[in-house]
Amino acid sequence: MNLSSILLTIINKLDGERTIYAGFHLLRGKRSGQTLQDVEYYGLKPFFGLLPKLRIVTFDEAANRLIELGYIATSDDSLVTVTEKGRLELSILPSYRFYGWDYRGREMIFYGRLTLTVQTMSNIRAGKKSFMPIQKDMNIQTFVKKLLYELPIKNPLFSRQVGEELTIGIIRSEMSDLQKVIFTHRLAGYGLSGWTWDQLAESLKLNPFTIRLMFIESLHMLLTVIESSTDLQLLQKMAADIKVSSYLTESSTKTKRLFDQGMSIEEIATARQLKVSTIEDHFVEMSINNTDFPLQMFVSEEETIAVIAKMNELGTKRLRLLKDEFKSLTYFQLRLILGARTGEGA
Template sequence: MPFLKEAIFEKRLLDLEKKGYVRIDESGVFLLKEQSETSYFKSPDWKGFSMQDLPHHFFNHLLLAVQVVSNKHHKKSQYLPIVRNKEAQIWVKRWFSKWQNDAHLAEKLFLELNQWLESPSILYQDVYVGRFSGGDRVGETALQICERLQISIWDGYFEWLRGLHVLHLRSNEFPLLQELMISKVALLTKSGFATYDLFQKGHSLEQIVNIRQLKKSTIEDHFVEIQATFQELAVPFRPNEEVLLKLKEKSFLSLKEMKEFMPDLSYFELRLAAVSGVEI
């Protein structure tokens, strides 16, 4: 995943190993204990893998947009941005420049937020509204909200995330909020995007290796990243639908098990299958 840092990923794996859930050796990571799947991931609205960080970027934009619009309404011109991320600030500044002369902007934003948050799929409105700042109000932290609602931080987080997934899936119903959403292309790493751009221009994997003067394995990593981000896209060497269906009929604990089941496929092809919906 482009936004998952290697050090954090390795720490999480070591934590799981200490608790006896996985075994790690030179061959890979092996699941030792089957865990019951949380109800969050059974919802048809849950698109965690393909969504990646889209909801997180959007919510940063939303926090800033609410603050800017609210402070304009309250005629408050000096304040500290609730989100310190410079890219998010620049994004919302550009967005607001388009709308700043619209006298009904606050009302339009309120109506769309109300339509979204009043939908049956939203269990806790406060995990969103409680974070908003504007005027004399300073938003609470996620932890403060969960403590007030008397729910665990993880229950609060997954409800927050699921609601954002619902919003993204229904984005056409919310034209103003949709403007605060980023495209999936923005989720790619800088190097991954360079490979994606060449692929979109019609270059093959081998041509991209030559053009970019990188190892073939590095370009393969990029295509796995691209496939994970754009699951509807058929990248080079992605197994055909018949093979994918056969793989999806089984559940695998590792790429090694997939290789034993489909020995004719390369590890690159198996990795592409794994990010195309095959359970592993």
């Protein structure tokens, strides 16, 4: 697993309909109308917000490697496609178990809570009431203090519960043996600090960035197990508010609230002092994420059926090509149709 292989998977899903930098915005979790549409249109939820702090230079290195290997090619209009050689490489790549759409980098907050809890328990068992916390984030420190305040942290049986829950969660998550090593070596305890990425890289003979990706995937796998398990109560408390509760952006939520009150797009734009095009972006986001979005307020069922049929016939979701086929429909209407019939509203 490396950034280049993940990028190759993303480019393959984009199917020659976007530039390579669509992948950059996707991995960083950019909440623009275009990126949010791409997530739904092309089935890219696993990779959204996977690397919120990804640097453009790191991304370019991964992209250039794909070009050098002959796995991707760029057209005259800068659209990127996977070559035949690239498709052969894709056929041997393992499947990924990322859930970026649900966690968007917040899995690191969960791990911060977990490692500080483990460190605290370890020091208490060793008779140390004062120690230097491995986590400097004050929000994480405050969360763990509140979590442990009313729990029997001095009871050896409680320490055993923490260990048992974590062991059960790791087993159920089906992490690879390598991921288990990375996961556990990052934890801190009494007299022990978690291994750095470079230390792990040197020991495992792997690229530090590859190790980070494997670590993120293992956290996603564990979090999905915690969410669905009834016997991992302490871990569930640590995972509180980690999964995204609303897939709408904050601004789109405000627009939806006004729309639900009966206001038109133009009235909402005036009330919020925003451009109509911005409000339309919010409506597209609503059509993607809300199963009860009233699509037929904007376009007829017959037009919707015709657009979806043409999209399937042409094998494309490119708006410009669909607009050529449906000149009577606006780009906004086409975006709503694609959003409602290819997203969560489908």
